[in-house]
Amino acid sequence: MPPPHPPELRRRAVELARRGDISLLRLAKELGISRSCLRTWLKRDAAEARSGAGDRPAREVGKELAELRGRNRRLETENDVLRRAVELALGERSPKVVYSLIRKLADGRVPVAVACRLLRVSTSGYYDWLGRPEPPRALRDKELTEMIRRIHADSDGTYGSPRVYAKLRSDLGEEVSRKRVERLMREAGLRGAHGSPSSAARARPGPRPSA
Template structure:
């Protein structure tokens, strides 16, 4: 009988009966019909050492731990990212950056359906080109808003940006200004009044020659004047202004402690002295006692000024002067507390002479200040 040849798989299975199932060598040799010597030789060749067996078990334990950790992360990540799953990539990247000390980055990317490479690229430069442009223009808006004494809304801020050479639309400026409200960028908005009657009796002495024709074709053709009060710790201060209807420029103003004819006359005298009108000028006012006095009438007559008066109790007939006082109080007076009348006078000077006349934009003037509007009109008239 020749020597039997056994396959490698047979030999390994024979060894397994000894090493893993615990059968004695003699019993296995007898059942398989081989010698114990051959079986010992196979055991030396194919049986794994105990250390290797333990290594396999340790490797399996490590694999199971990794799998358990992965499953646990995939279970816990959606709990914390419930509001992020439907958001864009940037929101998901921000969530990953915030929780990378808790979960692995790759596991979060897998659960949130984003690429790790995209997250690392965002981590180096989280702002897109549009976000960088938004940040830059927001700083320009903030600067323009501060230069306007913190009163401009988005329309005038848009015009400022256009003057700077920026290419943007009003809606974009409105969006950036709305986002920047965290920095307290907002327009100064006045108070709404209840609509009332618009009637009133006409003056017996002077006609309403202006008749709400507030748009004139040239400077020094029609002026409007009115008086308002400013509260201080010393008491009231009374401000009289004279406004040119052509450019809405304050051409004369006066401020005194009493509401007398003299405060109105000083404002009109300042207007005549500053403008030196060459023709007859229409001067419109309400029917206050200051504008119906003999001193006022005599002054108008001697300086070739034509009077005009609103109907009694009808502020709409002198709406331009009322509108200026509304701007003054909304943008400056109501934001300050004046200790003395001199302090109030200095602030009114700053508003009228340093801001309103030379720089404040007017929608009616095509977003030009009163002074710039008159300058351009003069250049056109001279053919420059």
């Protein structure tokens, strides 16, 4: 069996999840744990809070939160350093080298659109290099649909097109129109909590019968 996760990782994961800055799926990936594991920790933390087992002195809690915030700042700084290091390392490389890296990232289930944006190359250029016959717009629709499915699944099927669109823009930084999100959700058969795939897909009145 794999070794148990350290308690500090669990506390940090729960705190970040409660803040709600990013989705549970993305947070779990960044922490190297499964989403089901993160959900279990959240449920356990809520149960401890209800039973009073999680009560601790305010000073201890405040100290722990300060430490977690410090770690989060360090992680952000480290991520920034790594991002700049990648830019410097690949800045003089040919596009083919960058495209090869993107293909390896895609094999590891990293969205191609996200990898292309971070490495500052175009998705159309990547797909041209890859030699796929599908047009860039169709391939872009596939990439967006995959992201939409993940966001929708992470919300337990409650998010409609407005909230999925907001997540794509805020969490993933995707430049996409709301109408395109509505269309892709409709084509994928994804609906929000109220049973509507998108605001644009609401039932429209049919033609009036002729007299």
